[in-house]
Amino acid sequence: MLSERQQKILRAIVDEYIVHAEPVGSRTVSKREDIGFSAATVRNEMADLEEMGFLEQPHTSAGRIPSQIGYRYYVDHLMGPERLKRSDLIMIRQLFASQMDALEQTIQQTVSILSRITNYTSIMLGPELYDNKLKHLQVIPLHDRMAVVILVTDTGHVDQRRITVPEGVSLSWIEQMVNLLNAKLSGVPLFRLKRTVYKELYQELSRHAEHYEYLQGIIDQMLVADQEGRIFTSGTTNILTQPEFKDVEKVKALMELFEETDTVVQLLSNQEDTGVQIRIGQENHLEAVNNCSIVSASFTVNGRSLGTIGVLGPTRMDYRKVVSLLEVLTRDFSEHLRRIYG
Template identity: 75%
Template sequence: MLTERQRQILKAIVEEYIVHAEPVGSRTVSKREDIGYSAATIRNEMADLEDMGFLEQPHTSAGRIPSHFGYRYYVDYLMGPQRLEREDLLEVRRLFTSQMDALELTIQQTVSILSKITNYTSIILGPEVYHNKLKHLQVIPLNERSAVAIVVSDTGHVDQRRFTVPEGVSLSSIEQLVNLLNAKLSGLPLYRLKRSVYQELYAELNRHVEQYEFLVSVVDQMLAVDVDGRVFTSGTTNMLTQPEFRDLDKVKALMEIFEQTDTVTRLFAANDAGVHVRIGQENSIEAVNNCSIVTATFSVDGRSLGTVGVLGPTRMDYRKVVSLLQVLTDDLSRHLRQLYG
């Protein structure tokens, strides 16, 4: 447990270091309007905060910098919401009030604006399921109890899924079901297929009273489509402007990560709603152990469709990035609902 004075001093040091990227001394902290303590008192508290692992003293400098643990405490307990600059907010609003009906253009513009406003590297991961539409569904029987569903999208993506034919359901019934699905669902985005089945085809499916539950089970298996993630990035060279990355070997290791789609997906994928912050060594890959990653999901109809992420130094402006991602993902979700609702 930190005392209130220690909390104020730690918060001040983190915020000063985020802005200036220089070790923070007691005199600097004492000059802040929100700090009413003498430099000597602050110096003693800084020593205690260092002993507890919240601060570090680089080299022989008299100043301190936050440790990863210090940043974590700041993000979890000290950081309040930040009102975005009016110009930044207007730029986000203009993005989603423009008449962009092409999803890929929307995503590219979003990731570009995010990197521009933050001056960090921005990434958007999104499954092709919200981008592709159903062209054709086909079922190939393997035997009496199993078959393969083949889902073909309008972009040529083909997904195959083996499924079990429930007892009591004939292959002829499945063939009729597939014909019905093709007639009613062709042209719909893949992510809407299941919902459309239940909303629009309930009456027709229910005509097969004795097989209704079994047919629903078949639909669930057939439409459980796996799709590859898509990665959009912007500002990958922004890390070159950060003083922490004057070491070219560090920068090279980071640049190599962005060439590996699987690695980027693993780093930025977020399964839970809300904004998530991973600091330093909380990231699973050594090359980003001196970075922080902030992610937030966007969704349509309650289903998470992708992740917006920002990568920057641990000296990241967390308040600004978190507030920006909250606004941006809300607006992006609303925009996607208008496009595909």
């Protein structure tokens, strides 16, 4: 545990560095109204904080910057809520007050507003085509060991998947299973498909015990949501305005990351159903974002998590502002979805 004085000094250094992006010296900290310690006292405490791993000293400066450990301590113990600007709150409320029935339009507007207010990159994993229902499935044989399964929704969305047919499984048997699924699942919302299959069709499907494991795999392939259709981003080039990312290689790695659908999904995966999560630097387990932080939260309807919205920025992120924004956005967006879908 840090002493109260060390906590105040660490908080001051993080706050100063977030605003100015320059190493923070002891004189700068001592002049703050909320500190009240001499520059010499602050300097000694800064040396101790560096030794404990909370601060780092760039070679070219006498000042200190927060380490990733320092940021983690800050967000866990020192960061208070931020009062958002009235203009930002009005912008959010106007978005959800407008009667936009098109979910995709609402999502795109939401990520756009979030990136505009924060000046970071915003990402949303949207609902799995929440407002679409299954119209029918169709299987088209390509050859003995390969087929294409086509999923059509009531809104005309078409998704197709290639499936491999193993030895001992006939295409006629697969067609029989697809006909069964059509009979039971037509009109079911896409996000409920897999749950409905395993809850309501388990007994019928388990009669085909010799192929049941393969059948599960096929159903998973057929009914998996199209990830690309779920990912919405805004402000992907905002990172270029941050002084930490003048290194071309760092920026190149990040830009390439946004082109990899699975990787973007991974960034926001394992999100808890409630609350805001903060992952700092190497906690993200992806080299491209080792110098970034990701703050994310889920939005829900009737207790069910439907998607995740997140903000990606430098570790020198304004955490207080981003957390407060996400708390407001996820609450209002969840309420908006409840009004539309009940």
